[in-house]
Amino acid sequence: MLKLLKYRWLFFVLIILGLFGAIVTLGAMEKRIEAAGLESPTGPVWTATNVEFENLRLQNELLKYALGQSDAAAVNLSFDLLWSRVTQMGTGAAAEQVSTYDIDLLVFDQLMQKLREIEPHVVSLPNETTETEQSLSLFVELAQFNNSLRKTSLRILEGSATAIDGWRSDLVQVLNLNRFLGIGVGIALLLLFGIYGLDSFQSKRQSAESKRLLEDARAAAIAKSQFISVMNHELRTPLTSIKGALALINANMTGTVPDKLKRMLGIADRNAEKLCILINDLLDVDKLTSGSVEYDFIRFDLSTLLFTDIETTASYAEQYGVQIIASDIEPNVAVQADRNRMSQVVTNLLSNACKFSDTGSKVRVGLSTSRNAAIIAIQDSGRGIPKSEHARVFERFYQVDGTNSREKPGTGLGLSIVESIVEAHGGTVSFESEVGQGTTFFVSLPLAAA
Amino acid sequence: MNLKQIATSIFFMILGSTVYAQTVLTVAGAPSSGEPMSIEYSMDDLDKLDQVELTTTNEFVDSETQFSGPLVRDLVEGFTVTDDTTLTLRAINNYEVSMPIADVLKYDVIVATKRDGNQMSVRENGPLWIIYPMSDNPELQNSLYMSRLVWQLVHISVE
DSSP: OHHHHHTHHHHHHHHHHHHHHHHHHHHHHHHHHHHHHTOOTTSHHHHHHHHHHHHHHHHHHHHHHHTTSSOHHHHHHHHHHHHHHHHHHTSHHHHHHHGGGTOOOHHHHHHHHHHHHHHHHHHTGGGOTTHHHHHHHHHHHHHTHHHHHHHHHHHHHHHHHHHHHHHHHHHHHHHHHHHHHHHHHHHHHHHHHHHHHHHHHHHHHHHHHHHHHHHHHHHHHHHHHHHHHHIIIIIIHHHHHHHHHHHHHHTTBTBOOOHHHHHHHHHHHHHHHHHHHHHHHHHHHHHHHHTOOOOOEEEEEHHHHHHHHHHHHHHHHHHTTOEEEEEEEOSOOEEEEEHHHHHHHHHHHHHHHHHTSOTTOEEEEEEEEOSSEEEEEEEOOSSOOOGGGGGGTTSTTOOSSHHHHHHSOOOSOHHHHHHHHHHHTTOEEEEEEETTTEEEEEEEEEBOOO | OOHHHHHHHHHHHHHHHHHHHSEEEEEEEOGGGTOOOEEEEEHHHHHHSOOEEEEEOOTTSSSOEEEEEOBHHHHTTTSOOOTTOEEEEEETTOOEEEEEHHHHHHSOOEEEOEETTEEOOGGGTOSOEEEOOTTTOGGGOSHHHHTTOOBSEEEEEEO
16 A cells, blocks of 8 residues: 555656657547538538539430520530539539548549530531530530449549548547546546545554654653652752761761771762762753853853963863963954853863873863964873774763773763763864774863954 | 630630629628618729728638738728627528628627639639638637638628
8 A cells, every 4th residue: 555655657648658648639520520520411422412413404405405495505605614523523511521532533534525526516506507416416526424423423432432431430429538538537537536545544543643652752851850859859959968967977076086987988089979960960061062051152262261270170181180271372363252151161171181191191271262262282192082982982971981981980971971062062072083093082162252 | 725715714714804894792781680782892992992801710721821801890881880799691502601790899800892803713612711810810710700701692681
């Protein structure tokens, strides 16, 4: 059934071609029938019969003349009438039609020749000395044509009948074609309705399907937002309490904490902090990807932002024994951006760089401008990212080399967040990396209009 | 030119002039209607009537031909004519055809006295030939109207 739907245009093309063919054939038929319609009561049969009839009448007139029952004028008139009929046989529509019958028409020419031959005798009838003899000889001459005229007349009649027969069979063909056209149109309509029905059935099913999918998607979205709010309230709130409690204990507010316990409390505190970061990251990713983050675009100097962020990340870097160096930072680079989010991007990249750098190494931060863009470069000298992993770096929850995740803490969400923010600013994030040589991340942001 | 031919041509000249003066067409009312009116026309009389020129084709000529003569409408003018009136046209050999009066009221049907400006002999289907304006009215180009093109016309009766 689906295949039928797919190839329906073929059906229509075939049906249309068929109908077109039938119409063309009908057109051709019409011409033939029109031609056949010329066969009229005044056609060649009638004309030929006229010749025969007037010939007999002239013979009759000549006989009457011989018997003294007619005069020369009557004979002349009859002669003229026969003359006009023979002439007519070779003129107009009759001549045209009879030529299509393939008949020997010699007899008319011979008769005309005879008329010309005897014309002087007819015209001079009253003056002829032996009138009776003369008219009788003329009679004999004309009577010679009787048989052949009859034969020719009959052949013309036959030809005409054949033509009419052809006309009749053409009519039958037209009827058949008409029937075919009717059936063709009927089938086409039936097919059209069938396909229309199938189509509407199909589209109903499809719309029901898409409706269901839409509902599923809505349900999923609702579930997701519910999950997020659960994360927010049911995880973060108690976590804050835990962290608060731990801070209080660590501050000896509940009495002096023995050193042994202090170490355990430190572990608890750090892990609570990690959880906190994870939850914040997750909430951030959700907000960024759903586009519900509102950016507060202001014009500011990107270089000062870099210096501030380097400073605030410095203590974090110390944990890994890494030093952040501001190298080649171009001053006064104005951008139109959300300051806090930009700061999030920079600290994210800096902390990543520190995390994956070897102890004692340096992370370099640079800022330059090209035609319309400010380019931040953050370069570490860590282990680098293998080529095979390049494509997945910005994927969520992805961390290069699964073993790293244990070694180096992180959610695997950072770069995904960075990418979302930068793209929302109309910028791009990219990186260059080689295993063993370190990695450089580039953030390109459009410069603020002067 | 020998003597015989000269005699023949003189004969025709005499014959021609007599034809000109003698009756060539009779238009008669119906005896039943108590209208025993009958008008006889010589060739001269017909020529004196308003002449209409038609260039037309029909089944009996090979191509477009020019005919001229008085309108049949004018010839039957003096007669009582209703919608049912039929004209019966008779030829020299007694061939008869009926023509509804509507034909002559609607179309300029003429009694042609000339073909291409020349009078027509009996041998040329003359001297009088009913001609319809067929080229200008294609609906007339069928056998029904062709059969009404009476040649060698001698008599019209209005019934």
